[in-house]
Amino acid sequence: MIPVGFAYERPSSVDGALALLAEHGEEASVMAGGHSLLPVMKLRLAAPELIIDISKLSELSYVKVDGDEVAIGSGTKHRTVEASEVLAAEAPLLAAVARTVGDPQVRHRGTIGGSLAHADPASDLPAAVLALGGTVVLRSPRGTRSVPITEFYTGVFSSVKEPDELIVEIRVPRTGGAGWAYEKFTRRANDWAVVGVAVVDGRVGLVNMGQTPLRATATEEALAAGASIADAAALADQGTEPPEDLAGTREYRRHLARVLTKRALTTAAGG
Amino acid sequence: MSIMGTRVRRVEDPVFLTRGATYTDDLTDERLSGALHLTFVRSPMAHARITSVDATAAREAPGVVAVITAEEMDLEPTKHFPAVPDAMARPWLAKDVVRFVGEPVAAVLTEQAYQGEDAAELVEVDYDPLPVVTTLKQAATDETLLFPEAGTNFAVPSFGNDDFSDDLFEGCEVVVTREIVNQRVAAAPLETRGAAAAWGEDGRVTLFLSTQNAQQSKGEVAGWLGVDPAQVHVITPDVGGGFGAKIGADPEFALVAWAARHVKRPVRWNESRSENMTGMLQGRAQLQTITIGGNRDGKVLAYRLDVLADAGAYPRIGTALPTFTRMMAGGVYDIPKVETRARVLVTNTTSTGAYRGAGRPEATAAIERAFDLFAAEIGMDVAEVRKRNVPPPDAFPFTNKGGAQYDTGEYAKAIDTVLEAGGYQALRAEQKARRERGDVMQLGIGLSCFVEITAGGMAAEDATVEVHADGTVTVLTGTSPHGQGHATAWAMLASEKLGIPVEKITVKHGDTDLIPKGVGTMGSRSLQSGGVAVYNAAGELADLAKQRAAELLEASVDDLEVAEGEVRVAGTGTGITLAQLAEKDQLRVETHWDQQLPTFPFGAHLAVVELDTESGKAVVEKIITIDDAGTILNPLLAEGQRHGGIAQGIAQALLEEVVYDADGNPLTATFADYGIPSAAELPSFTLLTMETPTHLNPIGAKGIGEAGTIGATPAVQSAVCDAVAHLGIRHIDMPATPLRVWEAINAAQNGTATTNGSDA
Numbered sequence A: 001m002i003p004v005g006f007a008y009e010r011p012s013s014v015d016g017a018l019a020l021l022a023e024h025g026e027e028a029s030v031m032a033g034g035h036s037l038l039p040v041m042k043l044r045l046a047a048p049e050l051i052i053d054i055s056k057l058s059e060l061s062y063v064k065v066d067g068d069e070v071a072i073g074s075g076t077k078h079r080t081v082e083a084s085e086v087l088a089a090e091a092p093l094l095a096a097v098a099r100t101v102g103d104p105q106v107r108h109r110g111t112i113g114g115s116l117a118h119a120d121p122a123s124d125l126p127a128a129v130l131a132l133g134g135t136v137v138l139r140s141p142r143g144t145r146s147v148p149i150t151e152f153y154t155g156v157f158s159s160v161k162e163p164d165e166l167i168v169e170i171r172v173p174r175t176g177g178a179g180w181a182y183e184k185f186t187r188r189a190n191d192w193a194v195v196g197v198a199v200v201d202g203r204v205g206l207v208n209m210g211q212t213p214l215r216a217t218a219t220e221e222a223l224a225a226g227a228s229i230a231d232a233a234a235l236a237d238q239g240t241e242p243p244e245d246l247a248g249t250r251e252y253r254r255h256l257a258r259v260l261t262k263r264a265l266t267t268a269a270g271g
Numbered sequence B: 001m002s003i004m005g006t007r008v009r010r011v012e013d014p015v016f017l018t019r020g021a022t023y024t025d026d027l028t029d030e031r032l033s034g035a036l037h038l039t040f041v042r043s044p045m046a047h048a049r050i051t052s053v054d055a056t057a058a059r060e061a062p063g064v065v066a067v068i069t070a071e072e073m074d075l076e077p078t079k080h081f082p083a084v085p086d087a088m089a090r091p092w093l094a095k096d097v098v099r100f101v102g103e104p105v106a107a108v109l110t111e112q113a114y115q116g117e118d119a120a121e122l123v124e125v126d127y128d129p130l131p132v133v134t135t136l137k138q139a140a141t142d143e144t145l146l147f148p149e150a151g152t153n154f155a156v157p158s159f160g161n162d163d164f165s166d167d168l169f170e171g172c173e174v175v176v177t178r179e180i181v182n183q184r185v186a187a188a189p190l191e192t193r194g195a196a197a198a199w200g201e202d203g204r205v206t207l208f209l210s211t212q213n214a215q216q217s218k219g220e221v222a223g224w225l226g227v228d229p230a231q232v233h234v235i236t237p238d239v240g241g242g243f244g245a246k247i248g249a250d251p252e253f254a255l256v257a258w259a260a261r262h263v264k265r266p267v268r269w270n271e272s273r274s275e276n277m278t279g280m281l282q283g284r285a286q287l288q289t290i291t292i293g294g295n296r297d298g299k300v301l302a303y304r305l306d307v308l309a310d311a312g313a314y315p316r317i318g319t320a321l322p323t324f325t326r327m328m329a330g331g332v333y334d335i336p337k338v339e340t341r342a343r344v345l346v347t348n349t350t351s352t353g354a355y356r357g358a359g360r361p362e363a364t365a366a367i368e369r370a371f372d373l374f375a376a377e378i379g380m381d382v383a384e385v386r387k388r389n390v391p392p393p394d395a396f397p398f399t400n401k402g403g404a405q406y407d408t409g410e411y412a413k414a415i416d417t418v419l420e421a422g423g424y425q426a427l428r429a430e431q432k433a434r435r436e437r438g439d440v441m442q443l444g445i446g447l448s449c450f451v452e453i454t455a456g457g458m459a460a461e462d463a464t465v466e467v468h469a470d471g472t473v474t475v476l477t478g479t480s481p482h483g484q485g486h487a488t489a490w491a492m493l494a495s496e497k498l499g500i501p502v503e504k505i506t507v508k509h510g511d512t513d514l515i516p517k518g519v520g521t522m523g524s525r526s527l528q529s530g531g532v533a534v535y536n537a538a539g540e541l542a543d544l545a546k547q548r549a550a551e552l553l554e555a556s557v558d559d560l561e562v563a564e565g566e567v568r569v570a571g572t573g574t575g576i577t578l579a580q581l582a583e584k585d586q587l588r589v590e591t592h593w594d595q596q597l598p599t600f601p602f603g604a605h606l607a608v609v610e611l612d613t614e615s616g617k618a619v620v621e622k623i624i625t626i627d628d629a630g631t632i633l634n635p636l637l638a639e640g641q642r643h644g645g646i647a648q649g650i651a652q653a654l655l656e657e658v659v660y661d662a663d664g665n666p667l668t669a670t671f672a673d674y675g676i677p678s679a680a681e682l683p684s685f686t687l688l689t690m691e692t693p694t695h696l697n698p699i700g701a702k703g704i705g706e707a708g709t710i711g712a713t714p715a716v717q718s719a720v721c722d723a724v725a726h727l728g729i730r731h732i733d734m735p736a737t738p739l740r741v742w743e744a745i746n747a748a749q750n751g752t753a754t755t756n757g758s759d760a
């Protein structure tokens, strides 16, 4: 449980971090909260030569309203997201989902940017941002670009983020008035989701139902066409190929997706 | 006023809560200065032939002082359980074959701990895979042998009846049989294993070990190293939990001592969590076939328990535990005919050993399941069937069919008490209403009644009590607390006899030079053995003080009393303090106490679960328990033991299971995958009081360390099964995970469920 040796840098600005990333490329790893990176390093499943610690960059930690959207700095900790008054008013789903991540220690370290960058389909926040229809803002020495979250993920632990890019911001539409709910099914309180379902404004995001966070498109279309919650929820697992592990078989996960979607939609509808 | 039975707060806690405990890995003892760190290279394969081990690169890595492989080791392979074939001896480092994932293959010694992991990666071991045996049924076919020279995978071909009688169930109106699993679980103490060794100029080794018994460890390590036990000095620092898996010494301890001698430098080893989850003894791991027969009036006439037990790759203490399972097979019931058999097998998995209850929970789980199945078959209430089959209080001492003599018990009363406190009738009414409404959230009610054996086979212990001239007291004990609170409890026992406050009493344990004789802490034995020894020693010390004071005070011994640390002439103001007596002449008593027989605590647990029939998830809403352990010395400590025990019982029923894939890879080697519970998975416990003293010792105490686990596990499992009983489900194996419950519901709805009941 001791990682392979590595060099360590703590740049004092985002530009400094980007310069280091540009110089070292794939040999380097950015570290935000370290709560996904350090465990894999300790298990020696990852061995970056350089750690670029961005956890102290206060310029990446904020939550603010910006036009029709809420802008969240990538370095914002889960705990801050959970407690944010801006999010409580403008995107309460995100705050509620952050509250279900791990335990308080994890939430005081882990960041929304790290969670999205890590691209683990079992993570909660990516599916929430997906349900919200959010955007990931990436920066590199080559410039800044915005990628809709629907186009961000390419597979397990992989995304369109280039090695020299940092996630600097996550933007989600203001959805204060919309019905929302998050159903996270776990064996133990602090566990990762066996399956999770995030619902907001008629959109449905699925956790741990495939290689990437997914939208339950068939359910969304059925709802838009006026189907009942029960009928729409019965389509939630359509087209999914969820993973199999000790917590669930493929069949079980598909079943859970249907059950949880029904529950989340019912809650979101005020039921 | 007597201090006995009062809630004295733990004297251990201020340090634990402020500075923190000093575990083996925390030691800054000067004997360990300059110690090397030992890192094991462990097998990633469950069963394979080693074709080569190349440590060349590792030996050149930074900080490496030595790499030890089987080549360098001069210790002969050793059996870790006497009654198994010689061929099942375990090499200290694997030489030709590895037999489980986690088996040590080489040891790397480095100046710094972190250098060890780097160097260990450089040791190149080539493996040629062999067919893997992970299940008991597979092992029993003897198709693939772990030890070809043994000619069999049976470590013990059979404890007990070799042949079952044909007519055991003759005359029974109903017979129910079923195969059930008592799954393998990990002890997972918060402090993983650790050892440190330093050899002195005098040729003696000082060994710091995380263990539940220093004295036994000393003998074992000396034997393994082939040195005179007098050459070995074992010290146990604070020990952060053991649950049975730290009984005695582990093979790794001998390797640490051997390595320290080999390189002539102190050596320390502290394992990681992942290492612990494959290297430390695991518990339970029985496949049981239960058959119960009786009449429709609820009377059970015959019971048979047939056990296949998993010893893991190298037989250790787990090999013996099915004998406890057999002895306690009949549980609290007076069953006319009981037959048991246990066969123990080796598999390509981690070795098994004692885990909280060690053989008795497996017996209780089996008989309690059998009673539930029988009750379901005859359509009688589970509580009623139980009460019809327990012996009445005047039947004690009661000898069960396994030969155990239960000292005292009031089983029907224990059942009635939990039923009443839990509002059993109201719960059943609520359950009925939910079933009629077809609610998604169903209620399950589970009852268990248990008796267990404490201080079994090891009821003797020594104690020394000494009063010093400054008025303080030192107590030396051969028990070995690792969370139980002996420093508090033993001080109370001495205080009771001497009238000296507990703050002035220091309890010492776990240093074999200071305390050469001792058995340790396991099997819920400590209070009735070591505690009573302290109580007796303090009493004898009070008598000795009276005799000495009688001369000085010119009074008759009969007129003297000991109170508030003073020997007084009753009814007068004259007296002399124990401290003053100690100033004149050493005031010290050493005594031996042997209870001879074990005691049999008992109780009943009522568990209520709410089960989500859509997801399959069961949540324990309530657990109401009686854990009657005779007279309670300190309710605070007793409740602590019950809390921990119940938590682990609930966890076995719902969450915990060590799982291997078909290739023998452990799938549960981290806490992310292995289901240890947190407070969030547990309800508040309702602990009821019932104290039926034993006559076997002067304080009336039985053991309480394991009761909670033994009672809670079947109660919770039963509650889960009960929650879905109306769907036609009779049994779900542990752990009753959401997945497993959902699959059972699915099978029932598709008509593929079996009830395994048959009318005879």
Ligand SMILES: Cc1cc2nc3c(=O)[nH]c(=O)nc-3n(C[C@H](O)[C@H](O)[C@H](O)COP(=O)(O)OP(=O)(O)OC[C@H]3O[C@@H](n4cnc5c(N)ncnc54)[C@H](O)[C@@H]3O)c2cc1C
Binding pocket: A029, A030, A031, A032, A033, A034, A035, A036, A037, A038, A039, A074, A075, A100, A101, A102, A103, A106, A109, A110, A111, A112, A113, A114, A115, A117, A118, A122, A123, A124, A125, A165, A166, A167, A168, A190, A191, A192, A193
């Ligand atoms: C015990 C435990 C329980 C957990 N439970 C949950 C849970 O229930 N649900 C859940 O969703 N998560 C859970 N997590 C994960 C947790 O949320 C992590 O904090 C999160 O996934 C990663 O965030 P981080 O800031 O710690 O990222 P880090 O670990 O620092 O980084 C993770 C990866 O992202 C990259 N990275 C980080 N920040 C950026 C950035 N700004 N731009 C580009 N790349 C970046 C890193 O290089 C690394 O590859 C748990 C973690 C632990 C340890």
